[in-house]
Amino acid sequence: MSTGIPIHYFLILATIMFFTGVYGFLTRRNLITILMSVELILNSVNINFLAFNRYLFPHKLEGMFFSLFVIAVAASEAAVAIAIIINIYRRFTTINVEDVNEMKF
Amino acid sequence: MTSNQIMFILFSLMITVFSVLTVTTRKILRAAVYLLFVLVSTSGLYFLLNYQFLAAVQLTLYAGGIVVLIIFSILLTSHISQKFESPGWKKTAFSAIASLAGAALAIITILDYKFSATTQAAKEVDMRLIGKSLLSVDYDGYVLPFEVISVLLLAAMVAAIMIAKKGGPAITKSPKFNQE
Numbered sequence: 001m002s003t004g005i006p007i008h009y010f011l012i013l014a015t016i017m018f019f020t021g022v023y024g025f026l027t028r029r030n031l032i033t034i035l036m037s038v039e040l041i042l043n044s045v046n047i048n049f050l051a052f053n054r055y056l057f058p059h060k061l062e063g064m065f066f067s068l069f070v071i072a073v074a075a076s077e078a079a080v081a082i083a084i085i086i087n088i089y090r091r092f093t094t095i096n097v098e099d100v101n102e103m104k105f
Numbered sequence: 106m107t108s109n110q111i112m113f114i115l116f117s118l119m120i121t122v123f124s125v126l127t128v129t130t131r132k133i134l135r136a137a138v139y140l141l142f143v144l145v146s147t148s149g150l151y152f153l154l155n156y157q158f159l160a161a162v163q164l165t166l167y168a169g170g171i172v173v174l175i176i177f178s179i180l181l182t183s184h185i186s187q188k189f190e191s192p193g194w195k196k197t198a199f200s201a202i203a204s205l206a207g208a209a210l211a212i213i214t215i216l217d218y219k220f221s222a223t224t225q226a227a228k229e230v231d232m233r234l235i236g237k238s239l240l241s242v243d244y245d246g247y248v249l250p251f252e253v254i255s256v257l258l259l260a261a262m263v264a265a266i267m268i269a270k271k272g273g274p275a276i277t278k279s280p281k282f283n284q285e
Binding site: 026 | 262
């Protein structure tokens with residue numbers, strides 16, 4: 001491989017990033033910081049896809065297109081999530097997940 | 106040590122440090138800025154792997170689009186100087202145990218596995234090939250996911266505008282509403 005880095009390093013880096021995101025998802029209470037943790041998780045998965053594609057299947061492009069679609073899905077997810085968060089803030093004047101506990105009108 | 110390895114060490118250190126800071130800092134705007142650093146370093150990794158198109162997409166869409174969206178919503182919904190109360194030690198301890206155990210399990214599995222690379226020649230990823238693959242209906246084509254993702258993006262855009270629109274039922278707070 002031209003880069004001179006074993007594939008394991010990329011995978012371990014993505015693992016660390018993924019579980020950092022999981023930790024943030026479990027401990028945070030603010031909706032926006034939870035969204036940031038989800039973005040971290042999605043990014044680490046993208047690194048995995050690209051490393052696999054480059055090291056194990058360099059004659060194909062599946063991993064690259066899959067990460068492209070993951071990025072598109074992440075973008076639309078962020079847009080809808082932030083619209084919902086702003087709406088929640090308008091209604092409850094807080095975005096703390098523990099204070100937002102009713103859905104009934 | 107080649108320059109590739111030096112750059113990889115730099116990027117991975119940045120990603121590790123700043124992603125930990127993103128989930129542990131107690132000021133929300135700082136968390137967003139640390140997330141921006143993580144995303145930019147990730148795009149550097151893509152450049153290292155020779156996926157220039159995806160690195161550019163990462164820079165423009167993630168670092169340029171999503172982080173700006175997040176920062177705007179932070180400014181709309183939070184006081185910047187306000188600090189989070191730290192989560193209780195119980196929550197912190199159990200979440201840390203869960204993530205460390207998961208990470209240890211995954212890393213042990215990765216180190217154990219013998220990856221076997223193919224001997225086929227690497228394909229050069231240029232813009233023309235990406236465009237042709239995205240719009241081709243052959244075996245290697247991606248026209249169906251491309252169309253599905255475009256419909257999804259349109260639906261997400263319409264949904265975001267509908268939800269965040271002012272004057273909807275959310276703001277009236279009346280028990281009955283008849284308008285859309």
